[in-house]
Amino acid sequence: REEGFTGSIALIERDPQFSHAATTLSCASIRQQFSIPENIRLSQFTLKLFRRLKETFGADADIGFREGGYLILAGEAGLPILKANHETQVAEGADIAFEDAGQLARRFPWLSVEGI
Template identity: 90%
Template structure:
């Protein structure tokens, strides 16, 4: 629930686009699946991914992949974007891709609670314990060992460890190139309110979107030369906001 809880179809490969479309279909039938009071506050505000001249070929190639999968994404030049969003500065912008439908953000905690509540009516055991080992016979996982010494036999083990997925896979002798990176998300207030604001991604990688009466923003970390982060480090890198993010947002 610390994620930005956003859903987009603006990816570069079909598999990612299809995963989002699968989830979007679930969002569309929440009440059928979870009951009449099911609500995750899904706001279909769209993504707006901006590119300068250098980034335009990648944006165009990604847009072709998205269109091939039936995504409702429109690619527009800077002039058209400013007509669509009059508050937007097109300084340094050549074009942008905007999701007219099927993209936006939601309440991740509400979604988690929907699943937990639904699972309580099924034949499901909730166990709170860390996995310390995964057993294999040939190419099949057969069980897991917990920190309390308990062993669970398993036909299927789902690795849903997020940034620690590589560490979990290694317990089963599998090399998975996933490791944690530290990312900072900041919440801020601003005098200006833009009701039509999508999740906007600047060519710098910095993003911003509305969150109720405030905004959330991030994407300031450099990608070059990064190594694995300490997965227990949740202390924000405060200078990133004023030194890196705010000047970009003020310009845009």
């Protein structure tokens, strides 16, 4: 409603207990690194909602959400796809960084960057 939507939403799930659903198995993380703008926007909407959950619904609405991050890696063969996806993500306003192996090694000294 806040975004101007006046329709209805139906959720159709093959697994009604959500025991095999991607969301259930995701460790409750939210990422914006998709190749499709609509998926990026859905994640951004959810992230904004989670950030203001207590403000909107009260102090008892704490779901224990803690922001972390994603690290998506690619070798030489995957670099064109990674770059194209990055361009889409930035165009959609995703707060992400594109780093080469040297930058990653400095930022994450524990990470082996061989083949990245």
